Amino acid sequence: xxxxxxxxxxxxxxxxxxxxxxxxxxxxxxxxxxxxxxxxxxxxxxxxxxxxxxxxxxxxxxxxxxxxxxxxxxxxxxxxxxxxxxxxxxxxxxxxxxxxxxxxxxxxxx
Numbered sequence: 427x428x429x430x431x432x433x434x435x436x437x438x439x440x441x442x443x444x445x446x447x448x449x450x451x452x453x454x455x456x457x458x459x460x461x462x463x464x465x466x467x468x469x470x471x472x473x474x475x476x477x478x479x480x481x482x483x484x485x486x487x488x489x490x491x492x493x494x495x496x497x498x499x500x501x502x503x504x505x506x507x508x509x510x511x512x513x514x515x516x517x518x519x520x521x522x523x524x525x526x527x528x529x530x531x532x533x534x535x536x
Contacts, residue, residue, distance in 0.1 A: 430501075431474075434523040440469035440481070451519060454526040472496060478506050480514075
């Protein structure tokens with residue numbers, strides 16, 4: 427099923443909370459997007475080989491990376507297991523080259 431995902435999904439995405447109008451949907455943009463200034467942004471990098479990198483916010487607004495693996499749960503849903511043991515479920519709502527809209531749930535607070 428990995429080969430059925432849009433190629434634009436496989437890149438580093440950073441959250442663009444300024445654009446979000448819904449509490450359930452999260453909007454992400456590519457790392458190269460001209461974001462307004464922020465105290466830090468969470469994000470992730472999805473690779474087509476099953477690797478996943480979660481990018482959290484570290485003290486002093488640095489980045490806190492967590493490695494993981496992902497697999498397809500269904501046509502539009504990814505299951506992610508991070509090295510910390512946290513399980514993520516990512517439902518792909520809209521995948522465009524410059525914009526990603528998802529619903530994400532996790533097994534604990536990251």
